[in-house]
Amino acid sequence: MDDIVKAAMSKWPNVPAARGWLGLDARGQWFLRDEATQAAGGFPQSKGSRIEHEALCAFIGRNYMSDGAGAWFFQNGPQRVYVELEAAPWVWHLDDAFHIQAHNGAAAQWRGAWLDELGRLFLDTDLGLGLVHSRDVPLAAQALEQGHWTLNGELRFEELPARFNYRLSPAALVDRWEQAGAQPPKLPAA
Structure with missing residues (x-):
């Protein structure tokens, strides 16, 4: 995980997670899924816009990990962005x-x-x-x-x-955590 991400997590520890906004297809490409894309259907039927910026893809890749419940996410500064998977993590x-x-x-x-x-x-x-x-x-x-x-x-x-132990769509899991007033699993300190 990038040092800048760790610093942001320390500074803002309680930023709500995002879900549905990022997808990983079966060819290893990242997709940004705006509200209209999400409303049009689940991933991968409604993929969104492929992220082509190499530095952004590399940043996502360096900060891509899973929690203890099998949900994969990109740690974007203080915010956990859960990833919709087409096939596997x-x-x-x-x-x-x-x-x-x-x-x-x-x-x-x-x-x-x-x-x-x-x-x-x-x-x-x-x-x-x-x-x-x-x-x-x-x-x-x-x-x-x-x-x-x-x-x-x-x-x-x-x-x-x-x-x-992975989830193709972690959105339902995150919804359950939020409805129960719970937090997603915390990662061990690096």
């Missing part, structure tokens, strides 16, 4: 040596591989579960064929969030 890229890198540049270590009913390949890593980017599927197939990785099996897409 991570989108994986591979190199020719089968090293795994997340959509935000973080390196990951393979732990398992799963196919969903559509034939999409998900990798379980030390960072969590993610979808292999479509352009990297041929490399992932090589890794499996050459025995670098093994396929654990097939899971229905709807089973993945519970099995790997």
Whole structure:
């Protein structure tokens, strides 16, 4: 997490969380979802505007994390901005040596591989579960064929969030916290 974000969190500790405003698609792209986009439907059917500013995408990526309840968010200064996910919290890229890198540049270590009913390949890593980017599927197939990785099996897409502790849409969870007068889980002090 950026130092400027930590400082803002200390200065303004009780800023309400935002939800529905940010999405991560199955290709690892960030989308800004204004009120009209949100009113038009859920993510990814109503995606919004793709964020193309490289520095902003990098800032989001450096401050992207999950809480203890499986909700992923971007810590934007003092405000937690929950992320709507199209497929998984991570989108994986591979190199020719089968090293795994997340959509935000973080390196990951393979732990398992799963196919969903559509034939999409998900990798379980030390960072969590993610979808292999479509352009990297041929490399992932090589890794499996050459025995670098093994396929654990097939899971229905709807089973993945519970099995790997993430939420595609954390909005309902945040709504429940607010209705109960509760706060989202706090992150451990860095």
